[in-house]
Amino acid sequence: MTRPRASDNFTPVFKPPLSCTQSKLLDMLEEATEQLMLYKDFHASFHICNRGLESLARAEDEDVRGELKAAFCIVAIQALAELNRWPGVLAWVLKYYQHQEEIPAQILHMCILLYSKLGDPAAVQQVARAWLGRPSNWRLDGFRAAAELYLLHVLLPLGHTDRARELVAGEVGSAAFNREQRRTALDIIQDEERERNDVPDVDVGCRSSADNSSMRGSLRHQVEALLRLTYRRLMSTCGSFLFHKLLLAALILYVLFLRMDPALPSSFVWISKLHQLLGQMWNVMLPPYYPTWKE
Incomplete structure (x- = not known):
């Protein structure tokens, strides 16, 4: 050579x-x-x-x-x-990219995730829609990721399921996703619609009772969390727990029972869970010296 x-x-x-x-x-x-x-x-x-x-x-x-x-x-x-100074990021970016369609894909990704985290996805909606609608951006490496972020973090949180379906079925969806990905995206949109439609309507005449019921539900959740915390504390010392700890747990349960009316229909589920929780505590800590808890 x-x-x-x-x-x-x-x-x-x-x-x-x-x-x-x-x-x-x-x-x-x-x-x-x-x-x-x-x-x-x-x-x-x-x-x-x-x-x-x-x-x-x-x-x-x-x-x-x-x-x-x-x-x-x-x-x-x-x-x-x-x-x-997150809220001013998009305005600052547009100061140097006067044509919003020319924003680099990585910066668009950051802006979508940013305003989604701030709970203001509408702030970036127009910019993302214009960027995705530009055919010259369809060949970029970050185009598919931008379409996914726009769908999941902008359109769906805003409840724009019709626009999301149009995005997936239209030219943008065809350029960004393959057939299987489009089918998965449509399933996600359908699930989002189902969850939104399953929210029960509250009658105006029963609004006060509904508020009281929600307060009781919140109280039950707090009580449940307290009981589980007490249970874990007892379980952490189940090998050598002292009798006063068991008395303390009984006192807490006694006070809680006084504050909760067991005759209310809304209390049935909570009492049933409490019964199961007490059974677990009994069966774990007391056998083999005492008979097992029977439900």
Whole structure:
């Protein structure tokens, strides 16, 4: 095998060196990341990201500018999160991405999850719908994940099941999901509709009694939790528990019985569960010296 000569035509292996502006921007990105991750100086990190984004407007290489812009935005979003300035994230992102359809997929993912966690999925609904409706985004790697997040964390929490079904059955669903995934998505939408329709209606004339019933139900849940806690405390010392602990548990049960009317129909289920719980405590702690609890 002969060595290639200088006159031979071959593709260079190494990329051309970075320009002075690109090198400076990379240094700024590294400094912003260090301020965020190492020194926990979130104000400084966010300030550096803003300066880097402003300097990017003078960059010539479109590819490098797009990658650095997304990187600065991701670091800045993390800094805003640490500064508890989540509600202003989307407005800040749109300041640098004036066309909402051009937001990078990773940043859109972060915004959807962010506002879903804040309980305000409607804030990102318009941006996500516009981004998913752009055909040039359908070829991106993060398109399917964006469609899933939009379906699960925006449309369904808002109760927009009709729009969710249109999304899955339409062009966006065909571009994002295969046949099996579309079938699974439609099943999820149907389950969501069923859960919403199964919520019982409350009669206006019986609203006060319904409120009292809900209060009793809440009380029963608290009582159940207290009993289970008492049971676990006794079980943790079942090898050498003292007699006063058993008396304490009996006293708690006695007080609870005085506060709960067993004649109420709503108390039947609670009393039955209490009976089963007492049986478990009896059978675990007292055998073989006493007969087993019979239900």
